[in-house]
Amino acid sequence: MLNVALAKGRLADSCADIFIRCGIRAQILKEETRKLVLETPDKKFRFFFVKPADVPTYVEYGIADVGVAGKDTLLEAGADLYEMLDLGFEKCKLCVAGAPEMRAMLKKPRLRVATKYVETAKKLYYSRGEDVEIIPLHGSIELAPLTGLSDVIFDIVQSGGTLRANGLEVLEEVFDISARLVANKVRLKTKAEEILPLIAEMKKYVGEGR
Numbered sequence: 001m002l003n004v005a006l007a008k009g010r011l012a013d014s015c016a017d018i019f020i021r022c023g024i025r026a027q028i029l030k031e032e033t034r035k036l037v038l039e040t041p042d043k044k045f046r047f048f049f050v051k052p053a054d055v056p057t058y059v060e061y062g063i064a065d066v067g068v069a070g071k072d073t074l075l076e077a078g079a080d081l082y083e084m085l086d087l088g089f090e091k092c093k094l095c096v097a098g099a100p101e102m103r104a105m106l107k108k109p110r111l112r113v114a115t116k117y118v119e120t121a122k123k124l125y126y127s128r129g130e131d132v133e134i135i136p137l138h139g140s141i142e143l144a145p146l147t148g149l150s151d152v153i154f155d156i157v158q159s160g161g162t163l164r165a166n167g168l169e170v171l172e173e174v175f176d177i178s179a180r181l182v183a184n185k186v187r188l189k190t191k192a193e194e195i196l197p198l199i200a201e202m203k204k205y206v207g208e209g210r
Contacts, residue, residue, distance in 0.1 A: 002045050002194045005059055005067030007052040011179060014089045015068050019045075022201040056081060056182065065187040066195060071177045072156055075120045082188055084199050085181040088206050094120070094175040097163055098145050098152035103171050105151070114144035115154035124154075124174065142166045 006012045006029070016029035025040040029047060038047045050058055055069040056079035066084070072094055074083065094117065096106065105111075107130070114135040115121045125132045135150050142162055144150040156177065157163065157170055181202065188195055 003064045005048045005055045005064035008049045018205050021205045062184050066183045082183045084183050087179040090179045092158040092177045093173050095157045095170045096172040097170050112150040114150035121154045
């Protein structure tokens with residue numbers, strides 16, 4: 001049995017579509033349920049519903065053999081696992097954003113950056129040799145520059161509608177984000193006969209429905 005960690009919601013729905021195309025009896029993922037563990041009728045797959053940020057942890061510790069998580073989640077977690085496949089859905093960008101006038105001030109000393117991606121931001125600015133102040137936030141990130149809490153924000157941008165509604169704009173696109181299939185390093189060896197054919201089959205359907 002292959003154990004798969006998924007986050008409930010659109011990500012699980014999109015994964016279910018691909019799994020079903022691959023011949024997996026994953027219709028159970030489409031059903032309304034409060035259960036956190038679901039098995040396919042043939043007992044070949046077991047699905048764990050976890051918080052998005054916890055997918056890398058379940059895979060890294062081997063509770064799940066594989067999992068699906070956004071690239072932003074993987075960057076922030078820094079988990080020791082293999083990224084096997086870009087699934088091509090849930091696409092967006094991890095960006096630096098702020099008021100238009102901040103575009104000319106991105107290199108100023110001690111730039112204040114508000115974000116929920118604290119570790120990713122630290123790695124980014126450290127790699128550039130830039131001295132910034134990282135301000136951790138967990139919601140309504142766009143409010144930070146409006147109130148003077150930060151100079152800019154470092155956050156996911158999809159349509160950009162919320163930014164525009166608040167007089168902000170993308171100042172720098174940093175990372176392309178999409179859903180990725182990841183695997184536990186040990187399980188990739190011990191369950192290769194299950195994991196590798198799954199990846200090969202999923203590759204056939206990546207990009208459909210975009």
